[in-house]
Amino acid sequence: MRGTGKLAAGTLAGVLLASAAAGTAAATGDPVRAAVGNLVAEGGFPGAVVQVRNGETVSRFGAGYANPATREPAGPHHRFRIASNTKAFVAAVVLRLAGEGALSLDDSIERRLPGVVRGPGYEPEKITVRMLLNHTSGVHDPLDPHFFDPYLVWGNRAYVYPPSEVIRRSLVDPPSFAPGAQTDYSNTGYLLLGKVIEKVTRNDVREEIQRRLLGPLGLERTYFPLRSPFPRGPHLRGYDLSEPVKDMTVFSPSYDWTAGAMVSTVDDLATFHRALLSGRLLEPAQQAELERLVPHGEFGAYGAGVETLDLPCPGGPKTVWGNTGAGPGFYSVSMSTEDGSKQIVLALNVYDLAKDVAHEDPLPSSPLPAVTAALC
Template sequence: MVRARLGLVAALAAVLASSTAMVPSAAYAGEDRDALQRRLDDVVPAGAIGALAEVRTDRGVWRGTSGVAEIGTSREVPVRGSFRAGSVMKSFLATVVLQLVGEGRLRLDDSIERWLPGVVPGGDRITLRQLLAHTSGLYDVVRTLPLPPDPRFVENRWHTWSATDLIERGLAQPPTHAPGAAFSYTSTGYLLLGQVVEEVTGATYAAEIERRIIGPLHLRHTMLPGTSPWIPRPHPHGYAQVEGAAELVDVTEMNPSLFGAAGEIVSSAGDLNRFFAALLGGRLLPARLLAEMKTPGIPGETYGLGLRWEDTSCGVPVYGHDGDAVAYQTWSFVTADGRRQATLAVTRSYEGDADDAAAEFIDQALCG
C-alpha cells in the first residue's frame, strides 16, 4: 500500500534526523547551531525525506542536513548537494529582463504584442511588468500538465517540451482575470518572458542568465540543463507519489524542459544565497530597478517583479523566492540589508506538508 510505504519513509526519516551531517562555522555559538539544527530536524517528520540548508550571517556560515539522501539507505543528505530549485529561477530571469530595461532595450510597459506579435490573444493589453508580477491574467500552464499523482507524468518524464508547446497549452485556457486586475501566479508569463529575452538579445535565455548572472557571480553549482535529465552529484534523490504505484517513484532524473524558463534551474544552497545577496546588495541592478522589483504588482500583495517577500517574527522583512520542482522544494530568502540569508531545500515524502516547518526554520535563521 502506498500510504503504508509512506509511513515507513516518514518513520525512517524521523529516526535518522538525529544522525545529521552538520558543518558549522566556528563563529556560531553552540546554542545558535543547536537551535538551527532543531528547526531543521523538525522539517523532516513534517513532510520531507531529507533536507539541507545554509545560513549566512555576520557571525559566519552554518550548514546542516537532516533525514536521508535516498530511501532505503542511511546515506546522509550531501550538505553541499545540488537540487532542482524550480520557480526560484523566476528571480534569475526577472533580473535579466530588468537588466535589459536598464540598458534601454526593453521597457516595463512594453506590451507582449510588441515583442511577440500574434502570440498572445489580447497581447496589446498585457505588459512585461504584468508578466513579471503575475498580474497578466494568463492561465497557469502548470495546471494543464500531467503532474503527480497522475501516472502520465512518469510515462512522459523523458518527453521534451518546447516553450511553444507549453505556452500554447496555457493560452488555450481562458484568462483568469483582466490584465492588471489581480494577482494570479502563472508560469505561462515567465515562459513568454524567456522568449522575449531571446527576441531582444538573439541568444537563448539560458545563455543570457549564464553570461549575466551565473558566470559573474561564480555560481559553480548552478546550471540550466535544458533537456538534460541529470543532476550533478552529489545530490539527494527526489520522489513522486504516483497513482497505482506501490511505493514512491524515484524521479530524480527527468527532462526539465517541462519547467523551461519558468523553473528548469538546478542549483545549491550556497549558490542561491550568493545570488540573492548580490541581487539585494545592488550588484545586479541599479537602485531604481531593484526598487521596481520590490514594488508589489497589486497593492497589498507580497510579490513584485520576480521577487517575493515575507514578514518575520522579529519584524524584519525578507526577500527571495520559493520553488517547487515536483520532487524538490526550495526556499531562499535574505534580509533587506543583506546581513542574514537562509536557503532550505527538501525532498518531499508526501506524508504531511513541510511548508510550516520550513517557514519556521527560515524565521529562526533570519531572526536568530
C-alpha cells in the same frame, strides 16, 4: 512550476503558513539546526540541506539522507532542482536588458512577441513586460487537468514539453483577469519572458543567464538543463508522498523552462540572492523595479521575480524577501531579512506534484519553523 492545485497561487505563505502548527525549533542549542533536524526526524523529509547567514557568519549543513537507499548523507554540496527560484534569475536578465535600453518594462508583449499571445479574451497589446514580471498579466498556466499526465500517468519522466506548447495550451482558455487588474501567480508569464529575452538578445536564454549572472558570480555548480531528466553531479534524490514513495529525481524540466528548470546548491543560491537583493546586479532604477511590490494576499507581495512574506515572528511580523521553489520531488526556500543581515537557503527532498494537482498538501510538514528560527 507548481501544479494546478491549491498551491498554484505560488505564494510563499501558501506553503510555509499552511502548516504552521507543525512545531517550533528547540529552545536550546542551535535553533536552526534543531528545526531542520525536526523536519527530517519527525517531519517526513528524508533529507535537508541548508545555508544560514547571520551578518557575515555563515553555517552550512545537511540532515538526513541525500539518497535513503544508499544512506548517503545529505550535505550542502548536493545539487537540487530550484524550481521557481529560477524566476529571479530570469527577472534579473530582463531588468538588465531594460537598464541597457534593449527593452522597456512598459513594452507590450505584442510588441516584443507579435502574434504569440492569442486566445479568447486576451489583449496582448495591453499586457506589459512589467505585468509578466509581477504576475499581474492575467496569463494563467494550463488549466487542462491532464497536462501533467505524460509524467504522472504515462510514467514518461523524460517527456519533453517545448515552451511554445506550454504557452499555447495556457492560452486556450480566457485570461484570469484583465491586464493589471489583479495578481495571480503565472509560470506561463515567465515562459513568455524567456521568449522575450531570446528575441531581444538573439541568443539562447541559458547563455544569457550564464554570461550575465552565473559566470560573473562564480556560480559553478548552478546550471540550466533544457531536456535531460538526469541531474548532474552529486545531488539530492527527490520523492513524492505516495505509499510506497516514488523517486521523482529523474524528471524532464522542459515544461518549466524559464519558470523553474534550473539546478543549484544552497551556497550558489545564497550567493545569487544576496547579490540580487543587495543591489549588486542592477542599476538603481532597475533595483527599484525589482522591489516594486503588488500585494497578493494577507501575508505577502510580488516584486519583479521575487516575493515578500510577513513572517510570523515572536516580536511581531517581519518582512522577508526572496523566492521559493516547488517541483516534483523538491521544495526550497531562499529568503533574507529586509536589511539583508540574515539569510537562509533550505532545500528539502519531498514535494508531491500529484497531490498539488489534486488540491491536497504536497509536503509532509511545513518548513516554517526552520525559516523563522533563521530569520526572526
